[in-house]
Amino acid sequence: MELAFIIEKFALILVIFLISLTVAAYSTLAERKIAGFLQDRVGPNRAGPGGMFQPLADGLKMFFKEEIIPTDSNKALFILGPSLALFTSFLGSAVIPWGQDIEIAGRQVSLQITDINVGMLYIFGVVSLGVYGIMIGGWASNNKFSLMGAVRAASQSISYEIPMGLSIIALLMATNTLSMKEIAEQQHGINWNFFYQPLGFIIFLICSFAETNRTPFDLPECETELVGGYHTEYSGFKMGAYMFAEYLNMFLASAVMSTLYFGAYNYPGMDWVNELTGPVIGPLIGMAVLMLKIFAFIFLFMWVRWTVPRFRYDQLMNLGWKILIPLAIANIVITGIVITIIDKL
């Protein structure tokens, strides 16, 4: 029994790891394709049919490029930076409930790696840790532009963590739990949290853009001002690690948003489908639905990137501190009032 548990968890970790890798790799292609479509172009189309193998070609190119470590840099930290960025972006997927329990050979197999009862806070912690990779790498490069990028990343992530946390608190008041699994279960059918927390969702969405350093909040790497920001000095595979971490973060942020606000693996009419397809196929369909939601969010990330221009730094700070934080607090107050009224009725 114990062995079966270990095997099943190990297999699940492996599968989720591979899915994250594939999604992140193909996000790079999707980004270029979508950028092309939005600008009346076609995007990469040479490697394989329709550019299918472009991520492979990019990866190979990164792999065979020369690794340059600047002589005046701090060597150990220079290598630690991208490693840490990649590592932290993998951590978060551990608490995402990818689907309902599957029944395999009479055993209930959970599609969540671990259900800790502070799951929501865990994700928040992992996200807040993500900035270290950028900061350490940027500082270790011993380059003014890199340092500027690192400093910007730090102040940006601290500023946007606060409204993000506050919007999570409002969600916590509405759901009464911190466990990702319970949150997912509560949103059965179309009973999604988005309909209870629309303002909270918008705040969370904006903060996710800032935390993943995506346009319009890509100030840590803005190439027009800072050459390349924190990864100015990076080349080859370490540069690839940073890029990959960015896409993984985007995948994770999409997964978290779909789970917290858009009903995770739930969809209208799921009971009927589950009864029709049995205890194996049903949850898998749910997982596919979750993936669809995640892809929709990734598309949103890219769509915004190729539409909205970058913020100026003071605008970024104003938005974070003077608009989002008061809005998030107002959201908490409104949620509290509404919950009290409903309880009294």
Next chain:
Amino acid sequence: MSISLFYFVAFLTIFFALLVIFSKNPVHSVLYLIVTFFTFTLHYIMLNAQFLAIVNFIVYMGAIMVLFLFVLMLLNLNEGSVGSKSNLLKMVGVIAGMCLVITLVGSVKALNASDPLVLQTQDLGLVKNLGKVLFSKFLLPFEISSILLLSAMVGAVLLAKKDIKQG
């Protein structure tokens, strides 16, 4: 199993705490301090205090240390820039440190802390129980500390405002 694990994590904590003091480069110091805080998180997890663990993780590792690192990177202190202290200062430091050690040892002795700690309720560290205890039994200290934080925040805003006027 859990005892040996505790000793391992405790060793790591002390090891990295010593590295914080002995490393010459202030940025390295801060990074070791982050690792030290991470081992604190592990201690909390072993005590089944999940909420405290994750809050320690978010607040200390994720926010406060980022600010430390931020300031150090902006100042860009290097190994040479921190000048050597005078002998008098070193003496004062040694005496002060010794006083602290004696106080700590004395207080630990007085508390009989070497007795094994037995938790009355195993699930005390979980969010729900912790929240209930904080908002009933320890309501007054909790509110007072929140007022302290609020006043600190107001003070910080005031300091920042003053700078703008002068500049």
Next chain:
Amino acid sequence: MNFWERLYLPAIFQGMGITFRHMFKKKETIFYPEVEREFSENWRGMHSLKRDEEGRERCTACGLCALSCPAEAITMIAAERQKGEEALYREEKYAAVYEINMLRCIFCGLCEEACPKEAIYLDGPIVPADYLRKDFIYGKDKLVEEPMKVQ
């Protein structure tokens, strides 16, 4: 600015609507090596040294093109036509070596205008890329027009 304008969100949604519409518009891409954009009438591309109606090289190596070239990209060595070569060269003097450095050439077309024999025209395609500088010095092997097919 009124409240809605200061909120910026309507403007952002409007912009996103515009970009989304562009997803379904006709793609402007021309797939270059397979499909080529039509050149305009006064397009100036790679040079070609022309032949006359009987397939003889028109160039007489007068050097006016080299003289007129502002980039000094053209060099040539003249030679005298021998007996029996009347079918190859139209004039009594011809260019034994005719080289254009394509890295220097600015495709201004002054050589075309200077030529008294209508021997050089910039009517070719785009000059292709290459790896070595020496490969950009085009000799007669690349410049002279293909001889006409014997009917």
